[in-house]
Amino acid sequence: MKKNRFQFLGLSWRFWVVAIVIYAVVQVLFSTNVINDYMKTVIQLGCVMAIVSLGLNLIYGFNGQFSLGQWGFYAIGAYASADITYRYASKVSLPLDLGFATFDIGQTGIYIVAIAIGTILAGVIAYLFGLPVLKLGSDYFGIATLGFTIVVKVLADNSDTILPFPEMKGARGMVGIPRLTTLFWSFFLLVLAIAILRNLLNSSTGRAIVSVREDEIAAKSMGIDVVKYKNLSFVVGGMFAGLAGGIYAHLYAFLHPSLFNFIKSFDPMIIIVFGGLGSITGTIVAGFGWALSLEVLRIILPAGAETWRFIIYPVALLLIMLLRPRGLLGGVEWGFLKPKVWPQRKEDQTAKVEAAPQEAV
């Protein structure tokens, strides 16, 4: 029976083998210089964008709450985790010589702790912010979350004066963050995020979350605590953003408030609409597509024409909306992301079924 097979987070051994093979291939391509350092960073940026957008897809695509606050939580996760590693990473260095490579347990440990704290902080703030604001109707909620992103950006601008964090250096930008994000972490944290989101959605809780999007009044009448599930998806979505922020901060080792400008908060929104609302697969594909195409187009387009990228994207979005209104991969999922299919009930208890009046429709 199934019980004996290896499973982790409900995903079969096949899934984990494929994940490890993908990671290994990219890592080997990098070690043999087929992929240069620059492209490796871009791939990791793809992981980051995919995680932020998965969080937003939970909030907007699955729960139906139009949020522009995702970028604010991303900033919170980035600054919070960067501050921790900035302060402590150098103090806990514990290099471990494996012979063929050195591995720093202390630094990796503080990196994981810092990212976890950034994620949890983003979740706590999402909870406190969502408590009053999620009561608002859809458009008003969108405006309120946009306001949140602006507030976070302004706080980041003044982090050295209003906030007691001189090391964040306000509008001058935070430097000196240890570059601790590796391909391993960005890839496997993305896999973890995908697994968690999948398991959350394919459960009774996930169905309750989707029912809120479908019809709030009907959901209430079925005994579903609508406020609770709006809060839950907003918090989990915000935590995804915080996690992505933490990975990002330690990838480029430089944070500047302009990165967290509210205009940027539309990026994940565009990614999920392009990829398909309510499609995990679409979000991952569009997240990577976004990060890679931005850089590839920078190379392909003739010098001075890079700005055309920001014409190409809106046009692409328009075309997708016209040709595939549900997004590129709306309604499509990879097999392992699909909910379990239950065989139809066999009509064995005919007596019971016969008892109900047949309807001639």
Added chain:
Amino acid sequence: MGPVLQIERCTKYFGGLRAVCNFDIVVNEGDLAGLIGPNGAGKTTVFNMVTGLYTMTEGDVLFDGQSIVGMEPHKIAQMGISRTFQNIRLFQNLSVLDNVRIAYHTHVGYSLADSIWRSAKYEKGERELTEQAQEFLAVFNLADRQDEFAKNLPYGEQRRLEIARALATNPRLLLLDEPAAGMNPKEVATLMELIHFIRDRFKLTILLIEHQMRVVMGICEHITVMDFGEVIARGTAEQIQNNPKVIEAYLGRGAAAGLGGAHNAA
């Protein structure tokens, strides 16, 4: 066999408009009660107040002797009041099976942590829940439709699915808001059978709103008639049919006088 639902002196104002005024009703355990009245009489407003979607201006609602005024809709639903809607409110983009499984949500035997970790408890809970949902679908002859989107079902099946979903919350009191709306006479006949069937099978108390006199007269044991937010008559189907006030509300004053005269002469 005490009263399951008691509404006392219930009044609702929308701004200056008095939608419901001093409405009283007692529904006893096992009753199949009907609430009728012309368009705009305030019937659905009463349902919305009972289920907590509207807050009443004045009055009290007792469910099993306990006041439920001011409680949140999902709490009221969890206590055992379930409903359907006049304009069908299914979870359109979800499968038929998921529609019913969502209604089971409050009886699920596993936690969020179980579902993230995919523990054995999750597997077991999910199987039980699905089997129960499938049993409901079988009862309503929707078993072969389980994987279709709710929005793709024909109208009559959507109505049946909505009733199935309401029953899956395991209610004691079922409120049906115009279950026969938009149905042809044949569909209405099967619907009436269905309502009788679920009342007996699930041991429910049912209160239904209906426009079509045929339905109400055919299945309701107690009927309350509303007009302009007030109760104008109560009684059995026969008593209601011969009540001049009811005839007046439905057909107008002249008709009432004519029919009343004919009745007296007979």
